[in-house]
Amino acid sequence: MPFEDKKKSRVTLVDVARRANVSRATASLVIRKSPLVGADTRARVEEAMRELGYVYNMGAARLRAERSHTVGVIVPNLTNPFFAELLSGIEAVIDSAGMVVILANSGDLVERQDMVMRRMREHGVDGVIVCPAAGTEPAFLHQLADWDLPLVQVLRQISEEVDYAGSDYAAGMRQAVDYLASLGHRTIAFAVHGPIHSAYRERVEGFCDAMQSRGLDPNMIVGLPIQIGEIADAAHLLFGEGEQPTAVICFNDVIALGLSAGLYDRGLKVGENFSLIGFDDVTDAEAMRPRLTSVSTGPVTIGGNAARLLLDRLADPIRPPRRVVNETVLHIRQSCGPVAISALQQSR
Amino acid sequence: MPFEDKKKSRVTLVDVARRANVSRATASLVIRKSPLVGADTRARVEEAMRELGYVYNMGAARLRAERSHTVGVIVPNLTNPFFAELLSGIEAVIDSAGMVVILANSGDLVERQDMVMRRMREHGVDGVIVCPAAGTEPAFLHQLADWDLPLVQVLRQISEEVDYAGSDYAAGMRQAVDYLASLGHRTIAFAVHGPIHSAYRERVEGFCDAMQSRGLDPNMIVGLPIQIGEIADAAHLLFGEGEQPTAVICFNDVIALGLSAGLYDRGLKVGENFSLIGFDDVTDAEAMRPRLTSVSTGPVTIGGNAARLLLDRLADPIRPPRRVVNETVLHIRQSCGPVAISALQQSR
DNA sequence: GAAAGCTTTTAGATCGATCTAAATGAACAG
């Protein structure tokens, strides 16, 4: 008897076709929801699929159809909540397009990024969303494009010739500076850390431009450690010799959280006699005390934009490159206050 | 002329083989580092691969070899830093085994989990690491195992018959209770939230057991909102009628962060006249003020353990199921202090 | 110098889908 009830091998399209009394080709059309098949045939095939517990074999399909329904995502760091939120935004959009995300971590190292990118190609991803590691050369991205690998840069823009999704960091900096200036602050520090890349430069330039256009000195830029635990202990770096700042703008919320702790340790009251603005507005900002005033860059939104950009490019590989830059929003909470009288007098 | 210089189609093994004057089969052996090929032949083939810019086609290989070098990871939520760290641990180990991670988010919903699991099967993952959505039935996992899909549960244990990696939450709770008791606290609240699952039950039971074995009342269990922003405003729930707690143990660090803010709002000084212990010890714990005393569960370690468990099972599908449970560590910082005199008197 | 044993190489079938181009059948016009 040709019966084979016990778990033998996997159920394939041939099994389904046989069961439904149609050919392999017709069964294939049913799966792909082609309008070519008749209604009753379709029903019969679907019934057979259900009865046999058929599972589509994407791998086999991809081989022939050159579409893997798979998207690579490369981030420099997973433990930073900002990237986790970005990833979440990407995943949601990719998922709802019926595709899956293959994840990789570059550790912000170009060599690892090379490796990982190669692996993505081997796995035949349809496209890649990458937050380029610091130091990535434009040539690297161009080569990938030459290899016909659809690509989107996210957060950091290396090349103008490749799609990009990010946020308007410079405008965000202007919002922060304007707000502090409106509270009377004139000596404002900028606390930074981390590797240098386009997002870094954009923020620094945004800060400097905003300061200069108000006639303020943009040169109080302070470098801090990467690890959040060490940032607090480095808060004293804000107060070197010369003029003392009455407010600080942070490169990101990690720094803001760290400095908030460090300023507390020094006996300063954030929001009262010292002002602090974060950047990114991660969910923790709401939970700090005083609540952190922060420039929201919307990582989930950026992720979604990047994913949509990639889907669009998949649909039309030769469209010219696009930039999708979302607006930042200044979220005013409690960590800033009017400049203290004493500080004003000090700076005279 | 049979020359085809311009970018035509992708370079395949046949091209490489032709170039190196060997057969397809031999070229394949070289790629797979088989010891069967001679040294000079190997060199010739590798040379040809380099010259042609050959990229291995994993998809084609998988079809024949039934190995996709792909692992599915399903988490309930990406924006929670705890899961991001878990994911980071998984990714590192999977990556170093030469495989890639396909990521999916179940949103802690069983229906979505079903969908996502189906998609993983379609993509032919070699195995899956899943943090089961609250309400997952053991039958669900057993069915997957029946389908010959190697499986590891992480953080939440639904079935004893499936590999599991987690942390000893009950022991962690005991550490927290013991520590607070040693500081003189007798009325200790337990702040919880979120969906009910094994990790939830283990923590609650651990708390109750530890309290009871010291003759303390374990019934002060307080439910709080999910969103971190709302937790602070719910801090008053700790102080209902009846006896007032002098300390609180939190189900996780999200609650700890939220409550710390809420207690601050109520004018309580955490670490002085009220004690607070977190659970998980995420990186932010270090940055809070006062620094958060927290029970470390080591998400990165757990993730690594889960990944290794899966790799082991891939190597030996019939080995009996294992449990890998790592020890928790109480990280003492600044958020707890000896019970205040006034509170002691009040509770008499 | 032929048989045996070993290492190295290969032809051809195969995995499970999709694609192409052609066949089938029904409906309709002349």
Add this chain to the structure above:
DNA sequence: CTGTTCATTTAGATCGATCTAAAAGCTTTC
């Protein structure tokens, strides 16, 4: 009743690797 059109269905080739089993070379042994 035949030729044409249109909607369905299908056989067979194909994607790019791996696997099996056998062939080809090369030593070694008697």
